[in-house]
Amino acid sequence: MTSRAFVSLIGAGPGDPGLLTLKGKEALARADVVLFDYLANPELLRHCPQARTVYVGKKGFSEYISQEQITALLIATAQENGGQRVARLKGGDVYVFGRGGEEAEACAAAGVAFEVVPGISSAIAAPAYAGIPVTHREVARSFAVLTGNVKEGDAHYERLSGIDTLVLLMGVKNLDTIAAELIAAGRAPETPAATIQWGTTPEQRTVTGTLATIADEVRRAGLEAPAVTVVGEVVRLREKLRWFDVAHGG
């Protein structure tokens, strides 16, 4: 008998529950069990009233749960009861720093069928809600997405000067170091920069400055994780293109 075991690795999107995909919603509605993250908006669980839901976020757990434990739980859950449909709901996109690749590898290794349901990444959507297009004609013909969670000197900022727009996920607490390293690597101190906290949600807050000032501005405003930082000329467009925080304050 073929096992019913099936895993949907679902990107929950950046926060706004309206940014879940139709396919993500359908996979939630078909799930026996839903394993969900800290950054997946819990409002999304209304799409799966039939499912058992398990919080596996790495934040807020009384005891720390490691990625290895999450992955093991994912496979064990899929294989329980002769095979179950598991929806694995991850913040943002599955494959943009979501460690979805490791979970997919575990499915493949265990012989558990899986699918990937991409999600809207905060790397693109948080700037968009703040009025900042990551690409723009004559202004930015490329963008890169990096993690701010790197050891000092490991980021090779001197080797990405050909990229017009930089988007940094995570690491808002390292912004001093990151900005200093980008300037040391040759990016102009007056390059516009913006940090967006809780992008796409009613709590969205945006702070702007330059590479030289952004870390101070962010500290002054008290912005913390989760936050996205954008560096590049596109940040100037916010003045004209902001729409979400005009309607919602902040």
Added chain:
Amino acid sequence: MTSRAFVSLIGAGPGDPGLLTLKGKEALARADVVLFDYLANPELLRHCPQARTVYVGKKGFSEYISQEQITALLIATAQENGGQRVARLKGGDVYVFGRGGEEAEACAAAGVAFEVVPGISSAIAAPAYAGIPVTHREVARSFAVLTGNVKEGDAHYERLSGIDTLVLLMGVKNLDTIAAELIAAGRAPETPAATIQWGTTPEQRTVTGTLATIADEVRRAGLEAPAVTVVGEVVRLREKLRWFDVAHGG
């Protein structure tokens, strides 16, 4: 009296109609008029039976329609009849080489209220459907999205060697030149590469090779636009992580 004029700039996603967002679907259902692109899947128009639909793709028009004409039509349509709700449905994401920034600027300049509904970008989703995560632990800690539509020598490939995964949108016909320039800029000829045509649709086809061979492989297989090319070690993961084309052939 306040005008009802309102523009939703909606990312239609990469092709799979299930990758539209819930918010995109709702905006379509509320629209008076829908202006849609070549790369926006026409199946999505079933979400707006009430609306007048207008094709404004730059491909397949008997007469060429320029971006300036599209933008002018967008504003004029929004302002007609004392103000209308217009859904502007664009392939992929609005702000990832979608020229959405120009359309948003036109709204702002004309005083037409607008919103941005991000879409799933083919830059991330086409690789994901082909079994290629753009980031992966210990393998890729950064990715960049570039257009392949650049004049020779304009791409500054020598200044993005710090990026682990490169995603090239468009320009599949220039792949020879792009690959040669990337090698000349110092990227190893044996770097794995994959080109995905019509990613996330039943017509999805994927060809793999190395930076040295991918242009030949793509030519041999007859892949053409629309296609996404991924360059980097993550391409090797496809062997283990492919799922969509296992289920759908290709």
